[in-house]
Amino acid sequence: MRTQVGIIGAGPAGLLLSHLLHLEGVESVVLEERGEDYVRQRVRAGVLENTTTDLLREVGLGERMDREGLVHGGISLRFDGADHRIAFEELVGRNVTVYGQQEVVKDLIDARTRDGGQILFDISETAVHDIDTDRPRITFRDADGQPQELVCDVIAGCDGFHGPSRKAVPHEAYDHTYPFAWLGILAKAAPTREELAYTFHERGFALYSMRSPEITRLYLQVAPDEDIKEWPDDRIWAELHTRMAVDGESPVLEGPLLDKGITAMRSFVATPMRHGRLFLAGDAAHIVPPTGAKGMNLAVADVRLLSRAVTQLLQHNDSRLVESYSDTALHRVWKAEAFSWKMTSMLHVSPTADAFQRQVQLAELRYTAGSRAAMTAIAENYVGLPW
Structure with missing residues (x-):
């Protein structure tokens, strides 16, 4: 040939x-x-x-x-029990x-x-x-x-x-290996919000995303050696609700799981x-x-x-x-x-982080959510740097 x-x-x-x-x-x-x-x-x-x-x-x-x-x-950063939106179109004119x-x-x-x-x-x-x-x-x-x-x-x-x-x-x-992994699910459940939400929670990171008007894609931070068998569907949904709740309300709508797996972070x-x-x-x-x-x-x-x-x-x-x-x-x-x-370092809970490091993460998130310059930097990178 x-x-x-x-x-x-x-x-x-x-x-x-x-x-x-x-x-x-x-x-x-x-x-x-x-x-x-x-x-x-x-x-x-x-x-x-x-x-x-x-x-x-x-x-x-x-x-x-x-x-x-x-x-x-745009996307949202959820922490301190509140939702903080980063508006791409307003900040950089793209999506x-x-x-x-x-x-x-x-x-x-x-x-x-x-x-x-x-x-x-x-x-x-x-x-x-x-x-x-x-x-x-x-x-x-x-x-x-x-x-x-x-x-x-x-x-x-x-x-x-x-x-x-x-x-x-x-x-x-x-090469750099992170001390955590993502447990991801694909669920037959209509999204309840229009944009991705990245959550920093004391129990670990969570991400709310979607694939279509009928399918949601959700992630939980777990240990890198976590056994997927230890995560039945009920446990996954309960943890998602806990981590993503704002003012006691969770954006997560439950549905049958179409896919489930754990992905290492590197x-x-x-x-x-x-x-x-x-x-x-x-x-x-x-x-x-x-x-x-x-x-x-x-x-x-x-x-x-x-x-x-x-x-x-x-x-x-x-x-x-x-x-x-x-x-x-x-x-x-x-x-x-x-x-x-x-993004990974700012939003995930390291198993080796002490109380000081957790407060530094929160300080960085609060600064980001309150600074137009910091939000613009995230928006510019997220939507894609020029060729």
Whole structure:
């Protein structure tokens, strides 16, 4: 098999990169170890920055998003028994859209299929070779278990933290693990509020969000080694009501659970994001805690940059953008890491924090809620920094 760009991973990063390259007349093949049904349904992040929604519209992927997505003009910080709104549109003139990652993936798969794009699902034993040459290769077994080889001009590793791409790039790792995790549920219950609410409570952080007019997405801070079996539905609902109540009233409407799981919290950056003709994008290069809603948006920023760099290389023999790709991408990555770390540190209860540290957190929250400058800084980062 032969193509210009071999893309490992059919998440938002890999699929969007394939779509952007197609628009520039560059061929690609996307390889994915999971089956198509799984990829279409896996529940992930759901907050799209204003820069992300603008890009999706620009490249013809905004129709269903604009029809079904939920536009949010702000978020709330809930602490001291009160709700404190940060008004994005008033502060920075922009907003965010809640539209699940799986919905973006569905739109991308449909677009690539419609345009004749190649996406090979259910592959295995993926490995990269000859990345220091101008003809790198990807070997794998196809859905029938037959060995295959894909010869490329460029390889894009969009295969997440555990995929083979990152391991093939000599890199320095910056890694930070947080002393807590998120227990997340997806509930068939109509949202009772129009915007996300981030709650600081003495029992731990809680987040109220939504995925559609019928589905809510809710999170609780738990210990990183927590056993999901110890959290029956009744216990989850009771804890959500306790942590999110303001003036004795909780915004949470209960309903049947569609999904339940525990996610570890970490920050990770691999630098550089390139070695030879192999380029990393998305979770293969960096991970942020979900508090700042940056994961998928960073992947979009990566592949927007990478698609332009690869097009310049393959169509004009101009290597300047590929040479600067890693440094340029990491400049944005570290800003997102800083914002996500700040939001996480400000809103979560550390199991090792003493009374002094808890009061410092509250002081920071009170300052943020009372300062237009502090709220503007959060709004500017949350809606997405300029490209």
